[in-house]
Amino acid sequence: MAVATATTSSNEKASVAPGSQTDGFHLLIDALRLNGIETIYNVPGIPITDLGRYAQAQGMRVLSFRHEQHAGYAAAAAGFLTKKPGVCMTVSAPGFLNGLTALAHATTNCWPMILISGSSEREIVDLQRGDYEEMDQLAIARPHCKAAYRILHAEDIGLGVARAIRAALTGRPGGVYLDVPGALLGQVMDAAEGQKSLIEVVDPSPASVPGPDAVSRAVEVLKSAKKPLIILGKGAAYAQCDDKVRQLVETLGFPYLPMSMAKGLLPDTHPQCSSAARSLVLKDSDCVFLIGARLNWLLSHGQGKSWGEKGAKKFVQIDIEPSEMDSNQKISAPLIGDIESCATALLDAIGDNWQKPSEEWTGAVRDKVEGNIAKMAPRLQNNNVPMNYQGALGALKRAIAENPDTIVVNEGANALDQARSIVDIHKPRKRLDVGTWGIMGIGMGSAVAAAVETGNQVLAIEGDSAFGFCGMEIETVCRYNLPVCIVIMNNNGIYRGDGENWSGGEDPATTVFVEDSRYDMMMQAFGGVGVHVTSPDELKQAVDAAFASRKPTLINAVIDPAAGKESGNIGNLNPSSVVAQERYPQAKKIK
Ligand code: ADP
Ligand code: TPW
Ligand code: MG
Numbered sequence: 106m107a108v109a110t111a112t113t114s115s116n117e118k119a120s121v122a123p124g125s126q127t128d129g130f131h132l133l134i135d136a137l138r139l140n141g142i143e144t145i146y147n148v149p150g151i152p153i154t155d156l157g158r159y160a161q162a163q164g165m166r167v168l169s170f171r172h173e174q175h176a177g178y179a180a181a182a183a184g185f186l187t188k189k190p191g192v193c194m195t196v197s198a199p200g201f202l203n204g205l206t207a208l209a210h211a212t213t214n215c216w217p218m219i220l221i222s223g224s225s226e227r228e229i230v231d232l233q234r235g236d237y238e239e240m241d242q243l244a245i246a247r248p249h250c251k252a253a254y255r256i257l258h259a260e261d262i263g264l265g266v267a268r269a270i271r272a273a274l275t276g277r278p279g280g281v282y283l284d285v286p287g288a289l290l291g292q293v294m295d296a297a298e299g300q301k302s303l304i305e306v307v308d309p310s311p312a313s314v315p316g317p318d319a320v321s322r323a324v325e326v327l328k329s330a331k332k333p334l335i336i337l338g339k340g341a342a343y344a345q346c347d348d349k350v351r352q353l354v355e356t357l358g359f360p361y362l363p364m365s366m367a368k369g370l371l372p373d374t375h376p377q378c379s380s381a382a383r384s385l386v387l388k389d390s391d392c393v394f395l396i397g398a399r400l401n402w403l404l405s406h407g408q409g410k411s412w413g414e415k416g417a418k419k420f421v422q423i424d425i426e427p428s429e430m431d432s433n434q435k436i437s438a439p440l441i442g443d444i445e446s447c448a449t450a451l452l453d454a455i456g457d458n459w460q461k462p463s464e465e466w467t468g469a470v471r472d473k474v475e476g477n478i479a480k481m482a483p484r485l486q487n488n489n490v491p492m493n494y495q496g497a498l499g500a501l502k503r504a505i506a507e508n509p510d511t512i513v514v515n516e517g518a519n520a521l522d523q524a525r526s527i528v529d530i531h532k533p534r535k536r537l538d539v540g541t542w543g544i545m546g547i548g549m550g551s552a553v554a555a556a557v558e559t560g561n562q563v564l565a566i567e568g569d570s571a572f573g574f575c576g577m578e579i580e581t582v583c584r585y586n587l588p589v590c591i592v593i594m595n596n597n598g599i600y601r602g603d604g605e606n607w608s609g610g611e612d613p614a615t616t617v618f619v620e621d622s623r624y625d626m627m628m629q630a631f632g633g634v635g636v637h638v639t640s641p642d643e644l645k646q647a648v649d650a651a652f653a654s655r656k657p658t659l660i661n662a663v664i665d666p667a668a669g670k671e672s673g674n675i676g677n678l679n680p681s682s683v684v685a686q687e688r689y690p691q692a693k694k695i696k
Pocket of ligand 3: 598
């Protein structure tokens, strides 16, 4: 029996010999490729081992990880970077659950991703007859993603994949679960019929144009502002209409704040960038124009002391998701649509006679920005040993300024908050971090995806704790020989390395790790370059060498264990105990 395989390139249906057969494995591969999906982030095992093999044999890039969570984070990051669903493939029950965290993370961040998991047969699962890795995966996935589908028949594979792709991309993007029972993969059908059953999805993220009333309302509100501010969010970076966003920001002439993954959409060195005057612009602005950014916890819900007087601000918001409006504050002028269509409509409506905000406002912001940058500059030049965050990150800031195409991956607490404010990003989508959940462990999956999807050099700036959540994936980085340079900001612990056990007992404190761990030697174990550095100058040299060689590199950067703050910049979110200060004298030191 001849089994037809699609030997075409993607986006093209295979021609098959009459009478030949195909199967579920190959139809699934053909369906993905027909829709331009060429990469799978994978962990093999029953029942999907051969699916990965065949996909690779068919010319797809199949990257195998050591743990599904990181394959999933890679797929999520790929979705953000490419505006196409990143695909993660796992085995059933435990593998599926490991991947599910990443699917929920993708959904929370509004990134398109598809988690394909092998599963047991419904006949066994639904009667709970106790299969190998039995679990009702479809039901468990559903609350954690945008949509969840199961395919039972080979002739429905085209439909299932099309549904998954469209659900991931349409409107607000998100994660989709696709349940693939083992028996489906082996099902055989006529190859020509199989090819006919595949669907190439047409226009999965259609333009969504705002109504003319909404546009003129927004123009009126923006026009009436005396002290306007733009906040750019990662939705604006995802939208890939960089020139339009820049044109809108520059035409309006408002100071703007980039959220962390919107950094670089316009270069952080842009004259309107007000990151270094964040407190001033949040507090004193009278109108805030949100572009692909939610007023969630990252913006303290648009309220509280940092936002100045209650009710004194008007909000204008562009978002693809209508229900986002008024989720935290009254939105005086909602613009529902995709960012490119909304920006185009606004630019058309305001024409050539736009009055930029007064010099009194923009000048005050600019003065504050320049003053703060000048104050910070000498601290970023320090060559102290042991290093503090500013000295180490000053060196990394210079490395990125010299290599602006590098994609920065960043996680940790102090290692995150300080790097976000110190390391300028110069181009769009060149920063991947912990996202909306502030999740630890995204580092290595994001780094692999960034290198694989773009071919660019990657610099992963990792807290030592954050790295511990994903560290085994350095073997993956070495195995695929990716241009990834990892810098561990090694302060011997979570937030700080000088925590104490308040019982006075033998066990180490809950927040500390083995002192002076040599993470660089882990990298050497896999054939990568491992470097141990103790000063900013040494750190810069090691990063320069990594960028020049593009070899997998891990730099263990020794940071003063006392340099960090509890929970980085968000210590205020920790609940407090009324009795702690009285019971533990040491607690005073931390708050
Ligand atoms: P940040 O964390 O950077 O503030 P969020 O993840 O909170 O960003 O917000 C991103 C927003 O962007 C989401 O509300 C999402 O619906 C929206 N979004 C995503 N893609 C688009 C698009 N193409 N056009 C308009 N809005 C978009
Ligand atoms: C999945 C809680 C937030 S930040 C952090 C943890 C454990 C580590 C901070 O230490 P690190 O950085 O990385 O060494 P530094 O520079 O301050 O020392 N589990 C998950 N996500 C989160 N956010 C946590 C736990 C947390
Ligand atoms: Mg640490």
